[in-house]
Amino acid sequence: MFKIKKLPLSAKLPMIMVALTATFLVTVASLISSLAEKSIRKNIYSAHEIEAKAGAQALEFLISSAHSNLASQASQPTVFRAVSNFSRVIGMIEEADPIAYLKRVYGSENPNPVDQRAQLVDPGDGSYYSQSHNSYHPTFQRTVELNGYEDLYLFNMEGLLIYSVKKLDDYANNFASGELAETGLGQLFAEALAAEPGHVVHSDFALYGPAGDLPSAFLATPVLDKRQKTVGVIAVRLGSAGVVQALTKNLTDHEHQNIYLVSADGLARSPSAQGDSFGVMDALPDVPQIQAARNGETGRFDGVPAMAGGSATALVIPLGLPGFTWSLVLETDEAAAFAELNQIRLLAMAVIGGSVLIAIVVSLIAARRVTKPILALREATNALAEDDYDTDITGKSRSDELGDLARSLDSFRHKLKQADEAAVREVEAARQTAAVVEETSRALSQLQAGNLACDIQAPFAESYETLRKNFNQSLVNLRNSMGEVISASEHVGKFSQEQSSSADEMAHRTESQASTLEQTASALRELTSNIGTTAEQASQMDRAMSRTRSGAEGSTKVVTAAVSAMDQIQETSREISKIINMIDDIAFQTNLLALNAGVEAARAGQSGAGFAVVASEVRALALRTSTAAGQIQELTSASETHVANGVEMVGQAGDALSGIITQVSEVSSLVSEIANGVRKQSEGLEEINGSMETLDGVTQQNAAMAEEASASSQLLQQEATSLSGIVSRFDLGQGNLSEGPVDEQTTGWTANPTEAGDTTDWDEPLSA
Structure with a gap:
């Protein structure tokens, strides 16, 4: 089965270039054709729409x-x-x-x-x-x-x-x-x-x-x-x-x-x-x-x-x-509408076919020009892999990527030579570095033991001399700092003792002040309680006077209602008198009528005898009615007199009650003012009492803080004593705290390389 991975670069490169070119041309042509088709269709549609x-x-x-x-x-x-x-x-x-x-x-x-x-x-x-x-x-x-x-x-x-x-x-x-x-x-x-x-x-x-x-x-x-x-x-x-x-x-x-x-x-x-x-x-x-x-x-x-x-x-x-x-x-x-579009499609296909043929020829020529220098570079790389640094590298004068690769390969060859020479120098540098590490380790061991005068006197190689000077200067700075710490610990001990005495005295004074404030606050609380009781009693008295005034005012209303009722009774008596007078007049008229009826019955003779009897009875009844009306008139007149006397007496009672109400109102106002004054005094004393309690609390806190400050001063004095003991363990080299350069100091610990069997010559420069 054919596998493209097994093909040489001289064959794969033209194939890839042709494939990429063909893909690019087909894609571009398709895109252009699609855009052209859309544009043409849009123009055609627009023209149709306009028409x-x-x-x-x-x-x-x-x-x-x-x-x-x-x-x-x-x-x-x-x-x-x-x-x-x-x-x-x-x-x-x-x-x-x-x-x-x-x-x-x-x-x-x-x-x-x-x-x-x-x-x-x-x-x-x-x-x-x-x-x-x-x-x-x-x-x-x-x-x-x-x-x-x-x-x-x-x-x-x-x-x-x-x-x-x-x-x-x-x-x-x-x-x-x-x-x-x-x-x-x-x-x-x-x-x-x-x-x-x-x-x-x-x-x-x-x-x-x-x-x-x-x-x-x-x-x-x-x-x-x-x-x-x-x-x-x-x-x-x-x-x-x-x-x-x-x-x-x-x-x-x-x-x-x-x-x-x-x-x-x-x-x-x-x-x-x-x-x-x-x-x-x-x-x-x-x-x-x-x-x-x-x-x-x-x-x-x-x-x-x-x-x-x-x-x-x-x-x-x-x-x-x-x-x-x-x-x-x-x-x-x-x-007819899309005839132009079909022509564009045919033209695009012809352009793609011609472009692919041209791409094949160009790709073969370009691949040959690329693969030839690549093969030469492969030969040079293989020679370098076999440590042959004298092989000739061609193509360094080219201005393209292959020229860059040739120049890089030539530079790599020179660096390989330099790397071999540097390996020898690194061995020597490692030896000198080991000697410096050993000397520095010895000085650090002295420093760990508490000796701050362990300066390194023998000079190092030039590349390590700065390390020696920095170490010695660090020791000088450390000795100076320790001297300042010792001096400061002495001052702290003295100042802490003085502060402890002051704190004790302040604590005693604060305790005395707190006791006095507590007694004052207790007296104010008792006074506030008494005044509060007085204010409560005044309030009760004010409420009692208010109830008394309300009762008097209610009695006034009752008296007023009684006067009104008496007036109505008197008016009713007058109306009854008028009715009785009317009844008396009716009885008088009835008597006259009965008299006239008797006279007429007498004139009638025997036929009017019965009527005469009736008239006589009516007349007798009229006389009795007149007599009764007179008696009722007398009783009514007496009742009016009694009612008038009752109205007068009730009016006097109402005037008396009004006076009582006025006086009760004045007393009630005075009692209310007294109650308000006592209440305000009570509130003021309560505020004073609250302030005293707050002041008492603050004073108690001050006393506690004074005791804490005294305890802290004692602890500070103890820490200062402990600090003095700690710094006394360091050896400052006969008390010399000079800040001058290390080379000017003649005292202190001197490192002697020969004592440890070190034969290194510090003046010999290290090879790079």
């Missing part, structure tokens, strides 16, 4: 122009006068059937062909209708020609078509009833009559029988007089030819493009612009672009069946025309 929108705008302009022109025509006095005159002069035709006369003169007897009947302006019959026709027909004919209408119609209020430009079979017929009422124009006439002034109504394209079943769309609006009253209807007919012309005038490739209109019911509302694939009102097949048009959706479709056959790219744009639910469909033959 479709241009057609839509032309159609919108056609419809909007028809709208505005028709509304303008309806508002002009000429149209109003034409409708009025035509309606009036039809009745002035001196014929048995004026309608049949008009159809004969302008229709069947018209000297022009059917499609040129509009050329007849005046038939020369001398009728008033022909005179009016001669006046208005040229104006309406120019309107039709300038706006691209198929025909123009004038109706009276009864639905009679009183004028048309083309004079087809619909001329002089009634559109309010009969068969023509069911046509698109007849239905539009009924809508226009009910429309608002200036409003234009529409009907979509449909087959119109009077025009030879040509597909027609209609627009109509009411005609108004000077009083804005509807007097008729003006209408125009639009043909599919004008729509196709508006849609196709902006197309750039009529041979491969088809543009048409589709309504929401899926019917074609304009004929095919490419051949005779379909006509107006034909049902279109259920393909994606027709489905989108039916749903009123905007969309673009590639590779869909075209109406004229073949495959096409289609663009669907819904139109917002008032009164019409149309969508515009633009189909472009896919082969």
Whole structure:
């Protein structure tokens, strides 16, 4: 089995270069082709969209122009006068059937062909209708020609078509009833009559029988007089030819493009612009672009069946025309649209093939130029591996990476030679280093034993001399520092003793102060308790006085209520006296009546004897009533007198209670002031007591801190003594704390190399 790993570099390198080049070329070409395809498709789609929108705008302009022109025509006095005159002069035709006369003169007897009947302006019959026709027909004919209408119609209020430009079979017929009422124009006439002034109504394209079943769309609006009253209807007919012309005038490739209109019911509302694939009102097949048009959706479709056959790219744009639910469909033959794209693809494939062939040749040549110097470098590397430093290295003059590799290999050869020479020097350096380490170790052992005067006097080799000087200077600094520590420990011992004495004295004074403050605080607490008791008793007395005042005030209310009740009793007694007087008057009148009745009974003789007895009894009863009323009157008068005395006495009691209440209020105010004063004194003493307790606590803390400071001073004195003992173990070399250079010191420990059997010559320089 073939394995690429076993191939030599001279074979692998061309293969890799060809593969990379081919991959790069294919990738770049594919990317460029893809970008070009996207750009071309975008440009093609943009061009189609511009053409479709241009057609839509032309159609919108056609419809909007028809709208505005028709509304303008309806508002002009000429149209109003034409409708009025035509309606009036039809009745002035001196014929048995004026309608049949008009159809004969302008229709069947018209000297022009059917499609040129509009050329007849005046038939020369001398009728008033022909005179009016001669006046208005040229104006309406120019309107039709300038706006691209198929025909123009004038109706009276009864639905009679009183004028048309083309004079087809619909001329002089009634559109309010009969068969023509069911046509698109007849239905539009009924809508226009009910429309608002200036409003234009529409009907979509449909087959119109009077025009030879040509597909027609209609627009109509009411005609108004000077009083804005509807007097008729003006209408125009639009043909599919004008729509196709508006849609196709902006197309750039009529041979491969088809543009048409589709309504929401899926019917074609304009004929095919490419051949005779379909006509107006034909049902279109259920393909994606027709489905989108039916749903009123905007969309673009590639590779869909075209109406004229073949495959096409289609663009669907819904139109917002008032009164019409149309969508515009633009189909472009896919082969013609993307012909340029196919050419680019073929060109890209040819470029890739040629580039791959060129890459193969270039790769073979380049591989040979690369592999030859690599083989030479391999031979030189093998010689160096066998310690052959005299072999010749070629290619050092090259300026590429292989030249860099050759120069690096030559430099590596020189470094190998230097490495062998350096190995010898390193052995000698190791020997000198061992001697320095041994001498330094001996000095450190003396230092560990506490000897701070173990300076190294014998000089080292030049490369290690700095180490010896730094060691000796460190010993000088250490001796000086230890001397300062000894001096400082002595001072600390003396100062700590003084501080301990001061701390003891302060502790005694603080304890005395704390005792005095404690006695003062106890006395203040007792005084505060007594004053609090007094304040509580004053508060109780204040509450008792308040209750007394409340009771007195309640008694005043009772007295006031009693006075009011006495007044009511007195008033009631007066009312009773009045009633009793009335009863007395009634008894007196009854007595007089009984007396008169007795006199009349006496006059009557024997027949009035019984009545006389009754009158006598009534009189006796009246006398008793009068007597009783007098007695009640006396009792009532006595009661009024007693009630008046009671009211007076109750009033005096109320005045006395009011005085008592006033005095009780004054006493209560004084007691309240006393209670408030005592309460404030109690609060002030409580604050003083709290402050004393706080001061007592602080004093206790001060005493504790003084004792702690005394204990700390004693501990500090002990530590100073211990520190003096520790530093006394160090040997400072006869107390010499000089800070001068080491070489100037003649005292101290001197290292003698010969004592340890070391024969190293320190003055001999070390070999690098």
